[in-house]
Amino acid sequence: MKGESFSERSARERARVLLDQGTFRELLDPFERLESPHLAPQGIVPQSDDGVVVARGRIRAKEAVVVSVEGGFQGGSIGEVGGAKIAGALEMALRDSARGRPIISVLVLDTAGIRLQEANLGILVLSEIHAAILELREYVPVVGVIAGKIGCFGGMGIAAALCGALIGTEIGRLGLNGPEVIEQEAGVAEFDATDRQLIWKTMGCRRRKEIGQIDLQVQDSDTALAETIAEYCEKPKLEPAGARAPRTRQIESQLKKINDYPILRRIPERLTPSARTSVNSHGLLWFEALTENSTTTPEAKSVLAADVQWGGETVRAIVVVPNAVARFPRARDGQVGIEEGWEIARLVREAMTADEGREKRALLAIVDVPGQAFGINEEILGLHLSLAAAVDAYATARRAGHPTVALIVGKAISGAFLAHGLQCGQILALNDESIEVHVMSEASVARVTRRSPEEINSLASLVRATARDIRSFASLGAVDQLVNCDDSYSIDAHCVASVRSKILKAISELRLFPREPKMRLDSPASQESRKMSRVVRKALEAEWS
């Protein structure tokens, strides 16, 4: 089986060759000019399809949709329009599939992740994409294909891990943090972004296949990929994906693997690890205040959980905190690392199991996460998968009837926020200057977008989605309630009581009206600020059948 090189093709051609000959029908084609409205104001030339191709057609005569990301345009980054095309296509496939009209769904992922120039619009649509994949994969094969030169990273790496089956070629790479970003955040000693061999040994699809993080590796050829996908779609109940639990749910075996893993020491150990105090962690401060220290968790843990009784409600609060003696050195300052993602998933699923057949307790994600852990060990083990496990756990709990509430008390950055917070039914946040919501540190944004920090700051006032303050984030319709407290560092009893009552109100609302991430688009605040997200979905629905 030879065929032409798949990786050399454009996103549009890739979609075409995966569908049965003559059945390709593009939705929202370039002439509809649904381009990003956020790029030109930042001096960047947009592309007429925003780098995402959505095509309906057939695979071995069965109805299918292929979503194909163009890696050549802005690194295949996901902004508001492209993201809405992906989410909208998945949501439409889900609608039809749930009504008994299955639509096989294929995602051709050649993407660096969230588009930094559209920052928080990207993070919101990623949470919608994650939710849609998780639901859709219960009905039809959802196949991720990683066969392009960019690979698949960031929030889209998490999306890949959520797919029912993953197919890669030797050219493809899969991970959470790309090489440049790790080098920027952790130093060249941790990861040398110019070392191609290191990159493919760490994140290449061949490596991912060896450790079971993708299902099939095929050669870089049109026919090989098309046939492999078609065959998988004909027998999805057989190997590879159907025979066992989804990989985001293999928690015990993954935690064991991580425990047995010999950590590579790339950077000198800190001489005197600082003790964890509430001074360096808003998350810990709020966790202790809200749970009144109702549990004593060993100092060595970086994910804390406690069940509290508030009125008639049982609430499980979960928080990620700094841990000076964490095994993985890059996850000691409160980051969501390889252990933390799986541990969040374990704690959420433990509550689900305990509540089977009775009132589902509420889940409260206390969010103060400075980001995901940037390190070579994390990428070797598959940090994207660990975060996907947490995404899967929160989303599954939400859909099983657990009211899920996120409370932002500190930083809510990037993949860490996607894993811990964004799948919740409601998001509350302190109305506080110190809170930061973003997709990447300023230094890394500067490096990746080749702009000075000053330029980035001046753009933030122009494009609100790139601003980091909580009020800007709330202006995107992402925050259900802002809670006023004088100073989040010295919280008083009055403030704690007020926050608790707002959480309880959110829980009782969620018991009556369960919510999912895409419903944030119904909020009044999002009507203008996320206008394109709705325009794209509406147009897609009109062209769907």
Place this chain on the structure above:
Amino acid sequence: LETLNFSFPAGSQHVLRRVQVGIVASGNLEVLLEPTANAYSQVRIRTSVSGYAETWKALLQVFFERHDVAACIEINDSGASPPVVLLRLEQALEESL
């Protein structure tokens, strides 16, 4: 980012269908070519490289001298060199006839 608009008298050959070619990637460009009923072929260019209006004009003149066509053209350019631009325009034209 610079936006440029040009128009040239419409040629005798009308393009039959709309065509999109290319990607807005470094050194590359996207061309959208459509039929037009106007007396002028209109060209809109958005380019990441400012200050080359005369070069664009000369290049388009070459294109319309070579091809006696009527079309509405949109270009999204990410610093493509003139030969690449001509190549893309001709590729689009070929697919549209």
